[in-house]
Amino acid sequence: MGPKWGFFLRAETMHGYYSYLEALPDSPDRDFHEMSHGESFLALLDRKIDSPGFFCLDEPEAALSFGSTLRYLGQLDALAKAGAQVVCATHSPVLASLPGATILELGEWGIRESAWHDLELVHHWRSxxxxxxxxxxxxxx
Structure with a gap:
């Protein structure tokens, strides 16, 4: 049987979600607004995205440093190995490098399955x- 819950995350909606969490009675999550954007994002990952489910992530690397992106990649790997399904729109060659991921590249050609080393974004970053x-x-x- 597949995961029974899901999570949609994008940077533009995080503030509203943090306000919602802070308004809940006896919420342990009243400190998100006190953190930097990147710190709060990692805290959210640690606290809320911690068990198999379906995750739809829109450019989650936007708030993260290189080191934090690597840490996040490790979290995605652990979730996938535990049975989670993840759809992630990204411009990060780091996140796109997740071993075992199916990579769909969008461009002027439409949509195509690609290997990491063939991605246009990898080529541009290397150059x-x-x-x-x-x-x-x-x-x-």
Whole structure:
């Protein structure tokens, strides 16, 4: 039998969700607004996304540093191994590298299944990190 609960998360709705949690009687989650965006996101993952279910995540890396994204990748891996289903829209080559993930790439061609090393975003990040000046010369004086 599949997971019985789900969670939709996007950065634009987190503030409202935190306010909802704070308004609940005897809520242990009254501190989210006191944290930075990234800290509160990781705390939410630790406290609420902790058992198999269906998770729909819209660019969850937006609030996270590189190290926090790696930590989050570990959490996604543990959830998947426990039976969770995750759909994640991302621009992060780190999150896209999750072993065993099915990667669907969207672009001018439509939608296609891709291997991580073939992703356009991986190519662009590698090119940028190899020689930032190739990109920066077009956007800064």
């Amino acid at each position: 940028f990190l190899d020689a930032p000046g190739r990109y920066l010369r077009h956007i800064v004086d």
